[in-house]
Amino acid sequence: MNPKKPRSVGASSPLNGFGKQDAELKRKRKVAEITQALNATPVDVAALRRMAISEGGLLTDEIRCQVWPRLLNVPVSSIPEPVERENNKDYNQVLLDVQRSLRRFPPGMPDEQREGLQEELIDIILRVLHKNPQLHYYQGYHDIVVTFLLVLGERLATALVEKLSTHHLRDFMDPTMDNTKHILNYLMPIIERVNPEVYDFMQEAEVGTIFALSWLITWFGHVLSDFRHVVRLYDFFLACHPLMPIYFAAVIVLYREEEVLDCECDMASLHHLLSQIPQDLPYETLISRAGDLFVQFPPSELAREAVQQRSQQTASSTFKDFELASAQQRPDTVLRRRRQEQQQPSLDGQTGALVAVQPTARRFVRLAVMGLTVALGAAALAVVNSALEWAPKLDLQFFP
Structure with a gap:
């Protein structure tokens, strides 16, 4: 009689199957939470931020088409204006950069489809620059724009790239570096x-x-x-x-x-x-x-x-979180959850070292509120600022 072989944990292992089932359940739960946040009145932008930050992000491009505009507070009903290329001072440089961007498109994409997207990419960039003459094109800008184009399509990408260019990317688009x-x-x-x-x-x-x-x-x-x-x-x-x-x-x-x-x-x-x-x-x-x-x-x-x-x-120092509402945010819930986490030392996955519990309650509360900042954005601070006079401001403060 042949000895019984030990069961390995492989593709057909029940353990591995349970892991896949658990991952799929988490995925479905997250999709449901995103859908609920999008259907709320008003839209629960704080929850969308948490979903975007948490493990796995927004999961699919279909979801991103719905959530990215909400994160930037961008209306999606505008129709892109036509672009006159030849009279645009940036056209030649944009054309060169876009022509060199072949690797930014999915492998195996038909040449005709890619060339069509490259034309749309040029139009988006020139449209934003023409509408905002205070912005200056820089090499590398097209790498950001092409990401939005591939995810959102030309119409949505134009609206989001314009908002992004006048906020997050604004400092990169100055006349100097x-x-x-x-x-x-x-x-x-x-x-x-x-x-x-x-x-x-x-x-x-x-x-x-x-x-x-x-x-x-x-x-x-x-x-x-x-x-x-x-x-x-x-x-x-x-x-x-x-x-x-x-x-x-x-x-x-x-x-x-x-x-x-x-x-x-x-x-x-x-x-x-x-x-x-x-x-x-x-x-x-x-x-x-x-x-x-x-x-x-x-x-x-x-x-x-x-x-x-x-x-x-x-x-960046004047970033105001795009007027996101904070009425439905519950910082007290976040604070309680973080308090529980602080009471349980955890194992750092990279170093194997125990993460130390914060030594003082004041330090904990400060970290909790700043954790709110990461998860919910600057608007969340408005909710807790009156109760915690030391609460940090998200805006940058520069010193002479």
């Missing part, structure tokens, strides 16, 4: 607070922050090859403060700690290493970590170091 460089200056203070050893190594190598420029100005669309990862990040960024991409850039560097410290301590070597972004990042873990860092080190606490002898405010 001064404000863009200033936003990059937030990267090193975040790294210094989390890992002084990595910070000191980067300072000694004099690598600067230019390696993260393309990450920031394209919302990582230019450097990630898998479109699924790009739209997952866009879910996250659209639901958060405009500076969240710089926090995500910081967690990528921090995640690569061993690679950084093993690298030659010189500018060229370290710049080359950091600019080659890995494609197999644990995106959900990093998204969660970026949110944690925003809670622990909000922009207002980093501003003095980031300003570096400059007192000029960026457009």
